[in-house]
Amino acid sequence: MLRLVLTPPCLRAAIAAVCLATAVPVRAALTWETQEQRFKLSADEASAQTRFGFTNTGSQPVSITEMLAGCSCAAATAAKRTFAPGERGEIVVDFKRGNREGEYRQGVTINTDDGVSTTLWFVADIEVLVRFDPRYVFWTATEPRTPKHMRLTFAAGHQATLTAVDSSDPQFRTTFTPAGKAASAVDLTIIPPATASNFTILTIRFRLDGSDADRELTAVARTLPAKNEPVKTGAKPQP
Amino acid sequence: MTGLSRSWLGILGAATLLALAALALDPRARALLRDAPAADETTLAAVRDHRGPLLWLDARPAADFARGHIPEALPLNPDDWDQQIVAIIAVWQPGTRVIVYCDDRACGSSRAVADKLRREYQFDDVVILHGGWTAWQKAVGP
Numbered sequence: 001m002l003r004l005v006l007t008p009p010c011l012r013a014a015i016a017a018v019c020l021a022t023a024v025p026v027r028a029a030l031t032w033e034t035q036e037q038r039f040k041l042s043a044d045e046a047s048a049q050t051r052f053g054f055t056n057t058g059s060q061p062v063s064i065t066e067m068l069a070g071c072s073c074a075a076a077t078a079a080k081r082t083f084a085p086g087e088r089g090e091i092v093v094d095f096k097r098g099n100r101e102g103e104y105r106q107g108v109t110i111n112t113d114d115g116v117s118t119t120l121w122f123v124a125d126i127e128v129l130v131r132f133d134p135r136y137v138f139w140t141a142t143e144p145r146t147p148k149h150m151r152l153t154f155a156a157g158h159q160a161t162l163t164a165v166d167s168s169d170p171q172f173r174t175t176f177t178p179a180g181k182a183a184s185a186v187d188l189t190i191i192p193p194a195t196a197s198n199f200t201i202l203t204i205r206f207r208l209d210g211s212d213a214d215r216e217l218t219a220v221a222r223t224l225p226a227k228n229e230p231v232k233t234g235a236k237p238q239p
Numbered sequence: 240m241t242g243l244s245r246s247w248l249g250i251l252g253a254a255t256l257l258a259l260a261a262l263a264l265d266p267r268a269r270a271l272l273r274d275a276p277a278a279d280e281t282t283l284a285a286v287r288d289h290r291g292p293l294l295w296l297d298a299r300p301a302a303d304f305a306r307g308h309i310p311e312a313l314p315l316n317p318d319d320w321d322q323q324i325v326a327i328i329a330v331w332q333p334g335t336r337v338i339v340y341c342d343d344r345a346c347g348s349s350r351a352v353a354d355k356l357r358r359e360y361q362f363d364d365v366v367i368l369h370g371g372w373t374a375w376q377k378a379v380g381p
Contacts, residue, residue, distance in 0.1 A: 071341070105350065107347070136328065235295065
């Protein structure tokens with residue numbers, strides 16, 4: 001009997017079976033319908049929800065052990081944690097935009113007890129209510145102190161009336177156009193002090209779409225010190 | 240080559256091909272291959288070699304920053320932007336390499352912060368730390 005098992009054809013077949021078995025790793029049991037979702041938020045919306053469906057296509061029950069979002073802006077939940085073979089489930093992701101705007105991409109990591117870690121991605125396209133171009137103007141030590149400009153463009157379908165611009169450092173002066181009437185874009189001119197290095201926070205007050213309520217945004221202007229003054233050097237990892 | 244050797248080679252070849260095919264289909268392997276730094280990312284090795292001023296910015300929530308952060312990093316996250324940007328502006332100068340990080344590659348806040356600094360604040364050299372805080376902790380310990 002032993003001779004029969006050890007004959008070259010049988011031995012080769014046995015070794016081939018072992019090679020085949022070890023060559024094919026165990027497939028993940030949860031099969032996802034999609035691993036990326038996209039959604040839009042208007043400027044007035046504070047939150048949104050998206051869903052990721054999956055099915056347990058394995059032969060064993062699978063349990064979700066962890067759902068981790070890498071920001072305080074997202075929370076992932078599931079109606080239950082363990083899914084039988086063939087069972088469908090969903091991960092629900094609640095997103096709170098906070099002060100985020102523009103395109104925001106975030107991953108949510110799902111860990112299961114079969115040792116698989118899957119990252120689900122959502123992309124929130126958040127309407128930008130006011131686009132600054134730019135939001136920070138500065139003058140280097142060698143640059144002439146000529147006025148610089150910021151353009152504020154309001155989202156499509158919106159108009160605003162600028163009511164005031166306050167500068168925390170009165171040595172920086174500002175003017176804006178148009179003044180006193182609603183527009184889809186406003187130009188702000190910042191006139192720096194002639195000498196010294198200064199820093200100012202500009203508080204821009206405006207009323208949106210005919211409302212009586214003032215809204216505020218901030219921008220910054222600065223005249224930089226000379227380059228031979230100490231600059232910040234960050235930490236480096238030690239080898 | 241004897242018939243016996245050809246048989247063994249055939250088995251080995253078939254097993255190798257199957258293993259490579261399974262590897263290509265395995266989502267864990269694909270994830271590893273995808274984990275190369277993006278064009279706007281830097282690695283810790285590149286940071287060690289950088290000559291010139293650096294400014295670390297931590298884009299994680301305030302509570303995470305308080306629990307621990309890269310030495311000398313300043314916090315700048317999307318939720319507390321207006322309060323935090325002032326301290327950044329006060330220390331930044333053109334020519335400073337700004338490195339933004341959050342938890343790991345799944346965290347979108349560092350990219351949102353980096354994009355805003357380039358677009359609205361005209362910072363000329365902003366990159367994202369590949370692997371984030373997790374990569375720093377693995378390299379230097381807690």
